Amino acid sequence: MKELKLRGYVTAEDCGGDLQKAVDLAAKLGLNKVVVDRDCKAASPVVLPSGMYLVVENGVLTADLMTAQQENYSLRTRYITLEGVNGTVAGNIHLFNTHHVNVSGLKLQGSLTFEYCLWGRVEAITGGCVQVGRGCGNFIVQNVESDQPARISGAVSCGRCVPGSKPDVNNIIFCDSRFAGDGVYLDGVEDCGLLNIQVDHVTAGGTPVTVGSGKELPEHAFMNLTFTDLSGPVVYQNAVRHVYEKE
Numbered sequence: 001m002k003e004l005k006l007r008g009y010v011t012a013e014d015c016g017g018d019l020q021k022a023v024d025l026a027a028k029l030g031l032n033k034v035v036v037d038r039d040c041k042a043a044s045p046v047v048l049p050s051g052m053y054l055v056v057e058n059g060v061l062t063a064d065l066m067t068a069q070q071e072n073y074s075l076r077t078r079y080i081t082l083e084g085v086n087g088t089v090a091g092n093i094h095l096f097n098t099h100h101v102n103v104s105g106l107k108l109q110g111s112l113t114f115e116y117c118l119w120g121r122v123e124a125i126t127g128g129c130v131q132v133g134r135g136c137g138n139f140i141v142q143n144v145e146s147d148q149p150a151r152i153s154g155a156v157s158c159g160r161c162v163p164g165s166k167p168d169v170n171n172i173i174f175c176d177s178r179f180a181g182d183g184v185y186l187d188g189v190e191d192c193g194l195l196n197i198q199v200d201h202v203t204a205g206g207t208p209v210t211v212g213s214g215k216e217l218p219e220h221a222f223m224n225l226t227f228t229d230l231s232g233p234v235v236y237q238n239a240v241r242h243v244y245e246k247e
Helices: 002-007 019-028
Strands: 033-036 053-057 060-062 077-089 093-096 098-108 111-115 118-126 129-132 137-146 150-153 169-179 184-187 194-204 209-211 222-230 241-246
Touching: 019 033, 077 093, 093 098, 098 111, 111 118, 118 129, 129 137, 129 169, 137 150, 150 169, 150 194, 169 184, 184 194, 209 222
Parallel strands: 033 053, 053 077, 060 077, 077 098, 093 111, 098 118, 111 129, 118 137, 129 150, 137 169, 150 184, 169 194, 184 209, 194 222, 222 241
Antiparallel strands: none
C-alpha cells in the first residue's frame, strides 16, 4: 500500500486485473486516481465514486462506466474526471446525478451520456455518440469528431429522476465539432424543455442542427437558442421562442 501511495495511482494489474477493485482501492487509499495503461476488460459496469480520476492511456478499456445512479440530490456523485491519452473506451459511459464532470481526449466506441449532471466540460472526443440529457446544465462540449450525431435532449433519459431537481436542459454550449452525417439534434419532451442553448462552429456532412423531432411541442419548450457559423441551415421541426442565427 505504501508503494501505491508513493506512486500516486492504482492500476487494474495491482488488483489482479479487476478494474472495479482498482477503483475501490484508489478511493480507499485517498489516491482517487486509476490509470489503465494497457488493454483491459471488465465483465460488469464499473462504478465510479466521487473524486475519481480515471486515465485510459495507450490501450483499449472494454467496459461500461457509470456513477452510482443515486436519485437523491444530497447523495450525488461529485468531481469525476475521465481522460484519454491515445486511449479508447469500448463501451458506454453513463453519468447520472453528478456535479463537476470533465471528460477529455477519449476515443469512444459507444455512447457518452449525461443525466442530471451539472457543471460539465467535454472536449476532444473522437467517435461515439455524445448525449447531454435530462436535467443537465452548465455544460461546454467542444472538439467532438464523430460519424454519429450528438444530442442535447430532454428525451435522453434512463427513466430515473432526481426529486427536487429541474428536468430542463439549460445553459449548454456545443462548439467546434465535426460530424460525418447529421450534427446536433435538439429535442424536448412535454415536461422537459431546452433553455439557453448555443451551437456554433459545427461542420456536418448532413444537417448541422435539427430542432425538434416532429412531435409538436409548445414553443417555450425551445427558448433562447443561438446558432452561428454552421456548415448549413438549421432545420426546424418545432416552433421556438427567441432564436438568433448567424451564418
